[in-house]
Amino acid sequence: MKKFLMTLLATTTLLLSACSTQTAYVKSQTGKLTLEDSQTFFLFGVGQEETVNAVKVCGSEEKIAKVESELTGKNILLGIVTLGIYTPRTARVYCQ
Numbered sequence: 001m002k003k004f005l006m007t008l009l010a011t012t013t014l015l016l017s018a019c020s021t022q023t024a025y026v027k028s029q030t031g032k033l034t035l036e037d038s039q040t041f042f043l044f045g046v047g048q049e050e051t052v053n054a055v056k057v058c059g060s061e062e063k064i065a066k067v068e069s070e071l072t073g074k075n076i077l078l079g080i081v082t083l084g085i086y087t088p089r090t091a092r093v094y095c096q
Contacts, residue, residue, distance in 0.1 A: 020071040026054075031065025031094030034058060039091050044084045050091065058095035065094040 035057045039050040054064045070090045079087040 019073055019076070022069045023066055024068075025066045026064040027062070027096060028065045031096050033092060034095040035091070035093040037091045039089050041087045041089060042085060044079070044087050045089070050089075052091050052093060054093045057093045063095045065096045067094070068092040 035052065037052065041048050041050075052067070054067050055061050058064045068091070070092070072090055075088045075090065
């Protein structure tokens with residue numbers, strides 16, 4: 001029983017710490033966070049996509065610093081609890 005609980009704790013810790021972030025640097029590596037949006041995906045997001053218009057958010061193409069898409073620990077936990085039926089991601093747009 002003790003081994004089982006330790007394995008469960010270790011697995012949970014690894015899953016919650018295994019965040020994934022994709023960043024596209026457009027003009028610079030720094031900028032002001034202008035938009036943070038939680039995007040909804042179902043069935044692990046297979047074959048689905050969401051779009052954020054960074055030009056509209058920042059006002060012009062020249063003002064876009066970077067864009068990010070992140071799968072946080074909270075998002076992973078929600079995916080696990082719902083067995084992958086609901087798997088959110090966080091999108092961020094940074095402007096200069």
